[in-house]
Amino acid sequence: MGVKDYIFSKITRMPNSINYVLMKVNIFPSLVLGKHYIEYKYSIEKNSNADNHKKLINLINNALTHVKYYKEKYPKLQISSLEEFQAKIDFIDKDIVMQDVDAFISDDINFNDFIKGTTGGTSGKPLQLIIPKNRHIIELGTVHLYWEQYGYSFSPRAVLRNHKLKQKSFYINPISKEVIFDGFNLTDENFKIIYQTMKKYKIKFLQCYPSSGYAYAKYLKNNNLDTSFIKSFFVSSENILDYQKDFIKGLGIELFSLYGHSEKLVIGGYCPHHDYYHINPSYGYLELIDENNALINQPGVLGEIVGTTFNNYGMPLVRYRTGDYAEYIDINCECGFKGKTLKTIQGRWSGEKVYNKDGTYVTTTALNLHNELYSVIDGIQYIQKEKGQLEIHIVPGHQFNDQHGKEIIEHFQNKMNAGSTIIVQKVKALKKEDNGKFLLLISKITK
Ligand SMILES: [Zn+2]
Numbered sequence: 001m002g003v004k005d006y007i008f009s010k011i012t013r014m015p016n017s018i019n020y021v022l023m024k025v026n027i028f029p030s031l032v033l034g035k036h037y038i039e040y041k042y043s044i045e046k047n048s049n050a051d052n053h054k055k056l057i058n059l060i061n062n063a064l065t066h067v068k069y070y071k072e073k074y075p076k077l078q079i080s081s082l083e084e085f086q087a088k089i090d091f092i093d094k095d096i097v098m099q100d101v102d103a104f105i106s107d108d109i110n111f112n113d114f115i116k117g118t119t120g121g122t123s124g125k126p127l128q129l130i131i132p133k134n135r136h137i138i139e140l141g142t143v144h145l146y147w148e149q150y151g152y153s154f155s156p157r158a159v160l161r162n163h164k165l166k167q168k169s170f171y172i173n174p175i176s177k178e179v180i181f182d183g184f185n186l187t188d189e190n191f192k193i194i195y196q197t198m199k200k201y202k203i204k205f206l207q208c209y210p211s212s213g214y215a216y217a218k219y220l221k222n223n224n225l226d227t228s229f230i231k232s233f234f235v236s237s238e239n240i241l242d243y244q245k246d247f248i249k250g251l252g253i254e255l256f257s258l259y260g261h262s263e264k265l266v267i268g269g270y271c272p273h274h275d276y277y278h279i280n281p282s283y284g285y286l287e288l289i290d291e292n293n294a295l296i297n298q299p300g301v302l303g304e305i306v307g308t309t310f311n312n313y314g315m316p317l318v319r320y321r322t323g324d325y326a327e328y329i330d331i332n333c334e335c336g337f338k339g340k341t342l343k344t345i346q347g348r349w350s351g352e353k354v355y356n357k358d359g360t361y362v363t364t365t366a367l368n369l370h371n372e373l374y375s376v377i378d379g380i381q382y383i384q385k386e387k388g389q390l391e392i393h394i395v396p397g398h399q400f401n402d403q404h405g406k407e408i409i410e411h412f413q414n415k416m417n418a419g420s421t422i423i424v425q426k427v428k429a430l431k432k433e434d435n436g437k438f439l440l441l442i443s444k445i446t447k
Contacts, residue, residue, distance in 0.1 A: 012171045012180075020201065022174035029154040032175055033140060041141035044282040053082045055310040056285045060085060062106075063316040069103040070318070091293060091306060093321040094119070094127050101128050109314045118374040119262045125395075126374035129263065130315045138311055142280050143258065146269040147205075149335065150232040150256050157205035157234070158198050159183075160212045162366040164414055169193045179203060183212060184362050184415055191219035204231040210257070211353075211363050214244040217251055227251050236260065237365050239347050245275065259345050261322055265307025268342055271335040277326070277342040278333070284310050286340055287319070288328065299330040305345070352441045356417040357388030364441050367415055373408060376400045381430040382441040389421040396426050 011019065030038045060079050063070045079085045097104055115133050118126040144152065156177045165171065165182040170193065172179050179201065181194050194216065198206070206213065213233045220227050233248055236258035248255050259268040259277050266286040268277035279286045288296040288303035296303040305324045309317055326342040333341070353361040364382060374380075379395035390412060394400075405424055412422045433439060 011175065012173050016168070016170070016172050019172035019174045023156055023172055023177050023179075026174055026177060027154065029144075034137070036134065037137045037141055040137050041145060044141060044280070045145060047282055052281050052285070052310065055282075056082065056085065056308060059308065059310055059313070059316055060089060060318055062108075062313055063318055066106040066108040066313075067104060067316060068107070069100070070316075072103075086287075086295065089319055091289065091319045091321055092317065094125070094323075097317065097320075098125065098127055104317070105130060105315050106313055114314045116371065116375070117262065118371050125379045126377070127263075128375060130312075131264065132312060132314060135264070135311070138283065139264070142267055142283055143269075145280075146256065146258065146271075147234060149272055150205075150234075150254055152205060152232075155205060156201060156203050157207055158194060158203050160194065160206060160208040160216065161237075162368060170197055178207075183209075183366055185360075186212060186215045186362075187360060188219055191216050195220065195225060199226075199229065202229060204229060205234060206230065206232075207234045209238045209363060209365055210235045210240040210244045211238060211365075213248055213255075217248045217253070220251060221247075227253060232256055234258065238363065239345075259324075259342070259347070261307075261324065261347075263307065263309075263317055263320060263322070264312065265309050265317060265320055265322070266305065268345075271333060271337060273334040274331065276329055276331065276333075277345060278335075278337045279340045279342065281339045282310070284308055288326065289321075296328070299328040299343075302327045305342075352443065353445075354382060354384055354390055354416070354441065354443075355387040355445055356420060358417065359387065360417065362415055367412065369408070369411060373404060373411070376404050379430045381439075382443075383431075384441065384443045384445055387445060388417070388419065389423075390416065391423045391425060393425050393427045393430060395428065395430060 026032060057079055064074055064077055064079070065071070074088065077088065079088065113133050114130040117129045117131045119129065154177065156179060159178045159180045161183045163180050163182060164184045169190070170179055170181045179197060182190055197203070206216070208216065213235050230253050232254040234256045240257050245255055254272065256270050257275070264284070266279060266284040268279040270276065271278055285308040287306040289306055290296055290301065290303050302325055305322045305326055306319050307317070307322055308319055325346040326344070329341050329343040331341055352364050354364060354367065355361045367382070369380070376397050376399045377394050378397045381393040383391040383393065385391070392408065392412060394408065409422050409424055413420065416422070431442060
């Protein structure tokens with residue numbers, strides 16, 4: 001455990017009343033997040049309309065020099081323009097990278113500057129990644145810029161995501177200024193606690209999944225509660241459905257939706273003027289392609305999102321097909337944004353429901369395993385035939401052992417209600433639908 005994790009694990013165990021005071025006095029993001037965060041955020045703010053082709057060319061040329069996959073595929077090639085990049089560099093996808101992950105790692109990095117991650121299990125087979133250690137500077141700098149358009153200013157925010165709480169009904173992290181609630185307890189009792197806490201501490205922002213935000217909004221409306229102090233919900237990690245959006249906004253609450261993915265190649269988010277995704281031009285390079293791998297440049301044509309990192313020189317994924325789909329929209333936005341803007345995004349994200357016996361549910365997004373467990377399996381799939389029961393199919397990797405099997409059962413027992421039946425089954429392959437499509441959750445529950 002690093003020093004930061006240690007402090008975090010200790011501090012969140014302190015009484016909420018003390019942490020509330022600490023959170024109130026913590027008004028300087030630079031002290032907490034460091035001066036590089038401030039510098040980065042300032043630099044992308046100033047650079048908001050740039051197309052950043054230079055960053056793209058630098059990244060690909062470095063990869064062509066130092067990364068085995070690119071060196072072997074394109075011997076002696078160097079790229080000098082966007083046109084040349086698009087003409088000469090092929091697309092890759094997760095399957096290609098997984099055939100030889102090491103071939104995508106640069107020979108010119110210090111491994112101490114990187115941490116391991118995975119893509120998570122949404123598409124069944126998690127991909128191992130290495131990510132720069134200081135990545136949070138870019139992630140937080142970028143996300144905070146989006147949030148600031150909704151009035152966020154290193155403000156306290158409520159979080160209703162993938163935390164399962166045991167001892168307290170909520171806890172406060174005074175460093176990140178998060179008031180964290182149990183994202184697995186989507187009941188009126190828990191919503192009452194969330195509401196009363198937000199009201200008491202005057203918390204204007206809630207970070208949640210579209211599904212949990214919607215469930216909470218339903219509670220607010222059903223109980224005729226005053227929501228005038230709640231400014232915005234910040235949602236991500238699931239496809240957002242129109243009825244969820246309309247319902248939340250109907251309460252006078254603004255909704256910000258963020259698009260991102262664990263490969264960290266492109267990022268986009270709403271602005272207060274339109275429910276479209278402005279793609280941050282400093283973060284990575286976005287392209288859309290059709291089913292024949294041809295570039296889409298015109299609005300209104302659905303295509304797959306292809307991303308290229310600007311920042312991960314350790315494991316540069318270039319023209320990587322994300323499996324997410326979107327179309328461009330041509331707008332002259334009132335917020336002044338000039339870059340690429342996407343209309344609704346159909347993500348690999350899923351927010352499908354796994355039911356407890358009593359009809360309450362958790363979403364597949366919230367069921368995500370820790371990276372350490374994803375790193376020992378080659379695939380995961382959920383099958384639910386009846387409420388309160390969950391069958392988990394695992395394709396075990398080389399390092400998988402019985403202890404991992406136990407940890408996986410424990411993980412799901414903790415996340416579902418007590419008394420739920422969890423069955424873990426080792427399989428050779430995951431099930432595909434008749435049309436070849438993979439579903440993370442195969443559910444027989446019709447509600
Ligand atoms: Zn805008």
